Amino acid sequence: xxxxxxxxxxxxxxxxxxxxxxxxxxxxxxxxxxxxxxxxxxxxxxxxxxxxxxxxxxxxxxxxxxxxxxxxxxxxxxxxxxxxxxxxxxxxxxxxxxxxxxxxxxxxxxxxxxxxxxxxxxxxxxxxxxxxxxxxxxxxxxxxxxxxxxxxxxxxxxxxxxxxxxxxxxxxxxxxxxxxxxxxxxxxxxxxxxxxxxxxxxxxxxxxxxxxxxxxxxxxxxxxxxxxxxxxxxxxxxxxxxxxxxxxxxxxxxxxxxxxxxxxxxxxxxxxxx
Amino acid sequence: xxxxxxxxxxxxxxxxxxxxxxxxxxxxxxxxxxxxxxxxxxxxxxxxxxxxxxxxxxxxxxxxxxxxxxxxxxxxxxxxxxxxxxxxxxxxxxxxxxxxxxxxxxxxxxxxxxxxxxxxxxxxxxxxxxxxxxxxxxxxxxxxxxxxxxxxxxxxxxxxxxxxxxxxxxxxxxxxxxxxxxxxxxxxxxxxxxxxxxxxxx
Numbered sequence: 001x002x003x004x005x006x007x008x009x010x011x012x013x014x015x016x017x018x019x020x021x022x023x024x025x026x027x028x029x030x031x032x033x034x035x036x037x038x039x040x041x042x043x044x045x046x047x048x049x050x051x052x053x054x055x056x057x058x059x060x061x062x063x064x065x066x067x068x069x070x071x072x073x074x075x076x077x078x079x080x081x082x083x084x085x086x087x088x089x090x091x092x093x094x095x096x097x098x099x100x101x102x103x104x105x106x107x108x109x110x111x112x113x114x115x116x117x118x119x120x121x122x123x124x125x126x127x128x129x130x131x132x133x134x135x136x137x138x139x140x141x142x143x144x145x146x147x148x149x150x151x152x153x154x155x156x157x158x159x160x161x162x163x164x165x166x167x168x169x170x171x172x173x174x175x176x177x178x179x180x181x182x183x184x185x186x187x188x189x190x191x192x193x194x195x196x197x198x199x200x201x202x203x204x205x206x207x208x209x210x211x212x213x214x215x216x217x218x219x220x221x222x223x224x225x226x227x228x229x230x231x232x233x234x235x236x237x238x239x240x241x242x243x244x245x246x247x248x249x250x251x252x253x254x255x256x257x258x259x260x261x262x263x264x265x266x267x268x269x270x271x272x273x274x
Numbered sequence: 275x276x277x278x279x280x281x282x283x284x285x286x287x288x289x290x291x292x293x294x295x296x297x298x299x300x301x302x303x304x305x306x307x308x309x310x311x312x313x314x315x316x317x318x319x320x321x322x323x324x325x326x327x328x329x330x331x332x333x334x335x336x337x338x339x340x341x342x343x344x345x346x347x348x349x350x351x352x353x354x355x356x357x358x359x360x361x362x363x364x365x366x367x368x369x370x371x372x373x374x375x376x377x378x379x380x381x382x383x384x385x386x387x388x389x390x391x392x393x394x395x396x397x398x399x400x401x402x403x404x405x406x407x408x409x410x411x412x413x414x415x416x417x418x419x420x421x422x423x424x425x426x427x428x429x430x431x432x433x434x435x436x437x438x439x440x441x442x443x444x445x446x447x448x449x450x451x452x453x454x455x456x457x458x459x460x461x462x463x464x465x466x467x468x469x470x471x472x473x474x475x476x
Contacts, residue, residue, distance in 0.1 A: 106473050
């Protein structure tokens, strides 16, 4: 099950008058994975909040957001939120319950899942993110990567057709990043990912939208868009390393002639431990 | 994965920890009520104290930890108890009030450290305590840890750029850290509310 998104001429300005989104329009088809990139303050997070009707202050907004062809209004807000799952940037904002179980159960409970099916739903959601058996743990005892995966589990438990992710790989170590990316890759839902992790965009997203100063500057096939170096540089980004592979790499600080100094590291074969 | 000062020993495994949470809550509540309504009697106070000490011993919660907790809360008790000193027979009254409240506190400290907080919340929920209050308690418990980390980070950042031991400067900095913390709490509350709405909060 995956849903579609259509945004028509969306404008939004903050209560103090600062414009955040100007005339943003795009469509996303069911099952697509789309990246939203742009410099800091481009309006990425604000745009994502609109996809879930989280900026209810309609006096500051014009235009429309359609989910599965239906315009988001005050009346269908809860139905929309069930279809669109959001993974926020800071896991500590999203994990607001005292235990992992309670947190993953939060969405399904709100949507009125029968209590006898709750346990199984939560076990399934945690299994999907590789955290089976973590139900009793407290959020403040989880590592950063685990927190992020519990956030995702809490959203998956609601079975949304659209997943909206804000900086899903920030503050993760390389392993956490890799695991989270392969997790996302396997999910069939439509995905919208706002991020600075351009390598991930190339790996996951077939199409990308470039946002700057609240406007859509460019949109199109990811590799084509991210390979356009002048465009990327003009908007505070860069051509990701993964797209440089066909060219000679830039010079690097290569001091390989010096030996490695390792004290006790033996498993991966640092040879000169002394 | 660090052990916080704020953490309780609620997750230990002992005969006391294994009792159902509701039983412990009722027992604790009964003890507190008994202490408050009974006429002052040395025998009763001693008996309650003895029982509490036995429970504490069985629970295997470190004694030092329990004493620290008690000492931490004691100023509030003594602060109120001191007022009784100004009444006639103040000395005796002071002793009675202080003993009573200390025993009550000890009961609650024991309860909190032999029961996981989430289980206590469950009991409250089942006892039909208004859900708004339970939710508020749950959120408070959850974000105490986040706030503590945040203030520790801010203090570290401040200390790393402090090159003077000037007391006025320190006060000024502490005040601005507190102010910042307050502002950040407000912003975080907005984000938490958005995250709650995103998952269907009504």
